[in-house]
Amino acid sequence: MPTIYYAYYTPISDSISAISSQEHNLGHTLLLQGLQDLFQLSFSPEELEQALKTDANGKPYLPDHPEICFNITHCDQLAACVFHDRPIGIDAEFPGYYPDVLVDRALSESEKDFLQSHNADLSENREWFYRLWTLKEAYVKKYGIGVDTDLTDFSFTFSNVQGTLSVSCSDPAILCYQTNLNHGHILSVCYEGPEPSVKLVSCSQQHVPPR
Numbered sequence: 001m002p003t004i005y006y007a008y009y010t011p012i013s014d015s016i017s018a019i020s021s022q023e024h025n026l027g028h029t030l031l032l033q034g035l036q037d038l039f040q041l042s043f044s045p046e047e048l049e050q051a052l053k054t055d056a057n058g059k060p061y062l063p064d065h066p067e068i069c070f071n072i073t074h075c076d077q078l079a080a081c082v083f084h085d086r087p088i089g090i091d092a093e094f095p096g097y098y099p100d101v102l103v104d105r106a107l108s109e110s111e112k113d114f115l116q117s118h119n120a121d122l123s124e125n126r127e128w129f130y131r132l133w134t135l136k137e138a139y140v141k142k143y144g145i146g147v148d149t150d151l152t153d154f155s156f157t158f159s160n161v162q163g164t165l166s167v168s169c170s171d172p173a174i175l176c177y178q179t180n181l182n183h184g185h186i187l188s189v190c191y192e193g194p195e196p197s198v199k200l201v202s203c204s205q206q207h208v209p210p211r
Contacts, residue, residue, distance in 0.1 A: 089142030134188035
């Protein structure tokens, strides 16, 4: 079962580089916590930095533990790390303004039509765009493919069954998970089955201090 560790943070500075460092540290702290909880593996922060490698597209992995698949994401005031026994991707965003160019760059024709059908209310439109965008990013991160990937080659479809929103992908090998977190962030995961369930673990700030 995929397991997601996530935590909110308060920016320590107005500096972009300082916030980037804070997000990096928080993501690695969540990675450390998950490795300990799920796999009984203990690393110091320094040992983790040495153990991590990146593939040709920049996706981090642990070469000494190929059985552990993980992925990290961070955005404004949130970081998350997901674990699975197969390749997995995660992305999160807080809905807000998006440039129209992203619609043409990222969405298939069916997705554009869907977004257009939710155009009457601005906040609703932005939420649906970021639901699609985070799924696209999670898919790319799951496969570890490069930034030049044509995001319109695959698509996502939403359905509402008895009040529960579900997501399916045009790639039949992919299962999707998506949720709205308490502070309004949209979090999306793409992974290989067969497990349809995902576990969410909320980590308070005091348990994941910046290093």
